[in-house]
Every structure is written in structure tokens, then in C-alpha cells.
Amino acid sequence: MAAEHLDVLVIGAGLSGIGAGYYLQSRLPGKSYAILESRAELGGTWSLFRYPGIRSDSDMYTFGYSFRPWTADKSISDGGLILDYLRETAAEFGIDRHIRYRQRVIAAAWSSSEAKWRVDVETGENRERRQYTCGFLYVCSGYYDYAGGHAPEFPGRENFRGVVVHPQDWPGSIDYAGQRVVVIGSGATAVTLVPALAASAAHVTMLQRSPTYVTSLPARDKAATWLRRHLPAATAHRLARAKNIALTMFFFAFARGAPETFKRLIRHAQKKFLPADYAFDTHFRPSYEPWDQRLCLVPDGDLFKAIRAGRASIVTDRIDAFVEDGIRLQSGQVLPADLVVTATGLKLQAFGGARISVDGRPLELGRSHTYKGVMLRDVPNLAFCVGYTNASWTLRADLVSQFVCRLLAHMDRHGHAQVVPRTEAASLEPSLPLLNFTSGYVLRSLAQFPQQGARAPWRLRQNYLLDLFGLKFGPVAHSALRFSRSTPETAAEPGKAAA
Structure with a gap:
């Protein structure tokens, strides 16, 4: 079967891919595009x-x-409502008609002589091969490995008579009512699970090796609710969005600039929910600085409330071994358990695990560098979407998709077939990790991901305002971008149209 050709091929039908579809069809209505999704449904x-x-x-x-206001009551929302929102967005704008399900991209090869990508795909349960070609490849697959989460080997696990489950593989049939539950972990997944399980479990223990920064945030945004009552939905959404962007940027800058004061404010917020004699330093005093890892938010203090009510507790210790009826700690204490939830983190995977090559040369992602955190050095006609680690993922995903559309429109206006970021290797030193975070799930996977340089435009800046001007309003043409009509031999001067 001949390969189907599209102007733009998007990989991934999650939050980023659906947003990409909206911008492609609204900003570039003449271009054909498809979204390839490896799973059987959208939503990532x-x-x-x-x-x-x-x-x-x-x-x-x-x-x-x-482009589509959030109208549900909660600002910190349940996952089911978010999935409904994504489905409704895809249906409202007809994006769902462009999604090809059960199509997993396994390889993408660029040909400079043809000025196109050849994309190999496995389809369906039988993994039949299919091929596409496209002029531009846009990777919106996020960075989680959907095949499974991080599951370290625990000594004696085979002796445990209860059930062990990882949150990423949560079975719908599991019944934890009246059960003694131990949740291993202290990140966002763990602090979400504990109060939810505590509602019906006999008791839930969050077992952590070391503390995390945890603070409360109202589940409902009173200011946004007031705006929605008094203003049109779109206007209220824009104002609430602008307010929250400003607050997020302020608190991040405050945390990094005055970490000791920020720590005192977090402790003050925790003391509102927990007894004055609670062992705060043992369970809520991290060894790292604020925002070296992502801050954990608990809506309306639900985690703290579960602890105060005696339905949940935190133990800070290390695991010695699993035993028949629970977990023995290095301190000698045994935590009784019927169910153990290993919220031990996720595995990361760059570009959905697809193999990338350029003119027959395999790309080593771990040795590549990003241009504006959107493109890759020496890789033509490819963009990828990575959100913020210190703010909402979608804020940056929106800007990246708008930049991709501006880049494609610029190429059309000037008759370009190819664009590739280039620079001398020396200008990239010292190289920095793309995800500059100390979380374990990030550190375990750094070698799989591109690097960033120390200076613009090879730096992924964790700053919405800088990206707003750089990606949405700044000039598309740049001295680091080489545009050409067809083959490398006809490449234009940096940032200029080909002759």
C-alpha cells in the first residue's frame, strides 16, 4: 500500500495533540493533517x-x-472531568475526525532530497505495518512511558500475602474498603491517593523515604467564580487565566528568590490543618530547596484533614523488606497492610520511543540540543511539545503550537520546503538537562532526552512571559534557522529566504 501523505503529522492525541489540531486547522486551514494515537482513545x-x-x-x-473556557465548578479538577473536557473540545472543533487510533509510531526518517518524513507505524492489535509521509512532523506524545511506571524491586515482596498495585496499572475491580493500605511514595500521585483511599479504607499510611513540599490550595477559585457570574464566559476565562498565570509566576519567583520565607509560609499553611505538636520536621521538611522538585498541591487541605481525622498517617523511613502481613522498616517497625500501592514514580520516554533518523543517520536524542525548547539542532522540519515544570503544561503547549503554525506560514510565504536549526557545538556549552529537575523520575531518564544550551535560543526557558514574546509574538526567522527550498545545497543564509 502506498504511503499516505499529509502536510503535517502530529504524534499523540493527548492534551498537547488536541491543542495542536486546533491551531493547525484554525491558523492553517489549507494544510492537511492527522493525529496518530497509539491507544484506543484520546486523552493521553x-x-x-x-x-x-x-x-x-x-x-x-x-x-x-x-481557546475553550473551563466552565466546571472546580479549579483543581477531577481527572474524569478533564477527560470529558478533552473529548468535548475534540468533538466541538472536529479535531476528533483527524485522529487515527491504535497507530503507534515506531520510526521516522527524514529525507533531505525529498524534503519529507517517512513515518513507520504499527496499527491495531496485530501490529500491522503502515507508512505515512509528511512535510512536517510535530511530536506531542508528552514524556511518560505508557507501558508501565517505575516499580523498584523490594526484598521479600513474594512473601507478602496482600495485593500490590502500581497507580499506572490500577485495576477497576480492586476493593479497598475496610482495608489497611500503605502507599509508598511522597509525590503528587501519593498525596492524591491517600485522602481518596482514606475515605473508605480502614487506614492509609503514606510511607516516604524523605519529605516533599506540600501545601493546600482551594479547590474552587472564588475570584474566577465571581468573574463567571458577572462576565461573559470567554472574558471571565481570560481574566481568570491571566490572574492565575501572574500568581503562578510570582510564587515561583518568590520561592526561588526567598526560599526560607517561602518555607515558613508553607509551614504556616500546614499548621492550619494539623495539630501544633505534629512532627512537621520529620514528615514535612524536605532536604532540597523549593521547586528543585515540583510542589505538591492538595485541594482544600484534603491530605492534612485525613491525617488530623486519624484516617491517614505519614511514616518517614526506609523499607527493609516486605513480610507476610505488611512492610518491615529499617527502624524495625512493621506497617500492617492488606494493600500496598507503589506510587514510586513514572518512567519517562522521549518522543514516544520512536526511532528518529536524518538522511540515514540515527539521531541520538541524548546528545542533541533543543532550539527554543521546540526544535532539535540539525533535524529539519520537526517540532516537539514540552510544557512547563513550574507551571501548567498547557500554557507552553499553546505557545509551541502557535509557534509551529507561524513557522509553517512563514515557510509557505517564502516558498521554503525545509527549515533546520544549526549552530556550532561550542556555542552550546555548557550543556544543561532539558528537564532541569531533581525528581527521581527525571534523573533516571536524563540520558534519553535532548539537552539545552546555556543561552538563547538554545535554552528552554521556564518563563511564560519570555516564551509569550519569543514564541507567539517574536520574529520567526532567526540567525540559527536555515531555510531552503529543497536540498541542503540550496540552503539560504541564516534567517533569510533562499535565492
Whole structure:
């Protein structure tokens, strides 16, 4: 069968891919595009994760799309409502008609002589091969490995008579009512699970090796609710979004600039919910600085409330071994358990695991560098979407898709077939990790991901305002971009049209 050709091929029908579809068809209506999704439904993370209590860890006025207002009551929203929002968005704008399900991209090869990508895909349960070609490839697959989460080997696990489950593989049939539950972990998944499980479990223990920064945030945004009551939905959404962007940027800058004061404010917020004699330093005093790892938000203090009510507790210790009826700690204490939830983190996977090559040369992602956190050095006609680690993912996803559309429109106006970022290797030093975070799930996977340079435009800046001007309003042509009509031999001067 001949390969189907499209102007733009998008990989992934999650939050980023659906947003990409909206911008492609609204900004470039003459271009053909398709979204390839490896799973049987859209939604990405929000259709994959089904564990109790799953919710956003950003407010929905910034986590939702700029082009479609979030109208549900909660600002920190349940996962099911987010999935409904994504489905409704795809249906409302006809994006769902462009999604090809059960199509997993396994390889993409660029040909400079043809000025196109040849994309190999496995389709369906039988993994039949199919091929596409496209002029531009846009990777919106996020960075989670959907095949499974991080599951370390625990000594004696085979001796445990209860059930062990990872949140990423949560079975719908599991019954934890009246059960003694231990949740291993202290990140966003763990602090979400504990209060949700505690509602019906006999008791839930969050077992952590070390503390995390955890603070409360109202589940409902009173200011946004007032705006929605008094203003048209679109206007209210824009104002609520702008307010929350400003607050997020302020608190991040405050945390990094005055970390000791920020720590005192977090402790003050925790003391509102927990007894004065609670062991705060043992369970809520991290060894790292604020925002070296992502801050955990608990809506309306639900985690703290579960602890105060005696339905949940935190133990800070290390595992010695699993035993028949629970977990023995290095301190000698045994935590009794019927169910153990290993919220031990996720695995990361760059570009959905697809193999990338350029003119027959395999690309080593770990040795490549990003241009504006959107493109890759020496890789033509390819963009990828990575959101913020210090704010809502969608804020940056929106800007990246708008930049891709501006880039394609610029190429059309000037008759360009190819664009590739280039620079001398020396200008990239010292190289930095793309995801400059100290979380374990990030550190385990750094070698799989591109690097960033120390200076613009080879830096992924964790700053919405800088990206707003750089990606949405700044000039598309740049001295680091080489545009050409067809083959490398006809490449234009940096940032200029080919002769």
C-alpha cells in the first residue's frame, strides 16, 4: 500500500495533540493533517491513569485551553472531568475526525532530497505495518512511558500475602474498603491517593523515604467564580487565566528568590490543618530547596484533614523488606497492610520511543540540543511539545503550537520546503538537562532526552512571559534557522529566504 501523505503529522492525541489540531486547522486551514494515537482513545494521561482521586495539579484556568473556557465548578479538577473536557473540545472543533487510533509510531526518517518524513507505524492489535509521509512532523506524545511506571524491586515482596498495585496499572475491580493500605511514595500521585483511599479504607499510611513540599490550595477559585457570574464566559476565562498565570509566576519567583520565607509560609499553611505538636520536621521538611522538585498541591487541605481525622498517617523511613502481613522498616517497625500501592514514580520516554533518523543517520536524542525548547539542532522540519515544570503544561503547549503554525506560514510565504536549526557545538556549552529537575523520575531518564544550551535560543526557558514574546509574538526567522527550498545545497543564509 502506498504511503499516505499529509502536510503535517502530529504524534499523540493527548492534551498537547488536541491543542495542536486546533491551531493547525484554525491558523492553517489549507494544510492537511492527522493525529496518530497509539491507544484506543484520546486523552493521553487523563485516559491512562484511573487511580482513585486523580486530579489536576495545576488550576484548570491555565491547564485548560486558551481557546475553550473551563466552565466546571472546580479549579483543581477531577481527572474524569478533564477527560470529558478533552473529548468535548475534540468533538466541538472536529479535531476528533483527524485522529487515527491504535497507530503507534515506531520510526521516522527524514529525507533531505525529498524534503519529507517517512513515518513507520504499527496499527491495531496485530501490529500491522503502515507508512505515512509528511512535510512536517510535530511530536506531542508528552514524556511518560505508557507501558508501565517505575516499580523498584523490594526484598521479600513474594512473601507478602496482600495485593500490590502500581497507580499506572490500577485495576477497576480492586476493593479497598475496610482495608489497611500503605502507599509508598511522597509525590503528587501519593498525596492524591491517600485522602481518596482514606475515605473508605480502614487506614492509609503514606510511607516516604524523605519529605516533599506540600501545601493546600482551594479547590474552587472564588475570584474566577465571581468573574463567571458577572462576565461573559470567554472574558471571565481570560481574566481568570491571566490572574492565575501572574500568581503562578510570582510564587515561583518568590520561592526561588526567598526560599526560607517561602518555607515558613508553607509551614504556616500546614499548621492550619494539623495539630501544633505534629512532627512537621520529620514528615514535612524536605532536604532540597523549593521547586528543585515540583510542589505538591492538595485541594482544600484534603491530605492534612485525613491525617488530623486519624484516617491517614505519614511514616518517614526506609523499607527493609516486605513480610507476610505488611512492610518491615529499617527502624524495625512493621506497617500492617492488606494493600500496598507503589506510587514510586513514572518512567519517562522521549518522543514516544520512536526511532528518529536524518538522511540515514540515527539521531541520538541524548546528545542533541533543543532550539527554543521546540526544535532539535540539525533535524529539519520537526517540532516537539514540552510544557512547563513550574507551571501548567498547557500554557507552553499553546505557545509551541502557535509557534509551529507561524513557522509553517512563514515557510509557505517564502516558498521554503525545509527549515533546520544549526549552530556550532561550542556555542552550546555548557550543556544543561532539558528537564532541569531533581525528581527521581527525571534523573533516571536524563540520558534519553535532548539537552539545552546555556543561552538563547538554545535554552528552554521556564518563563511564560519570555516564551509569550519569543514564541507567539517574536520574529520567526532567526540567525540559527536555515531555510531552503529543497536540498541542503540550496540552503539560504541564516534567517533569510533562499535565492
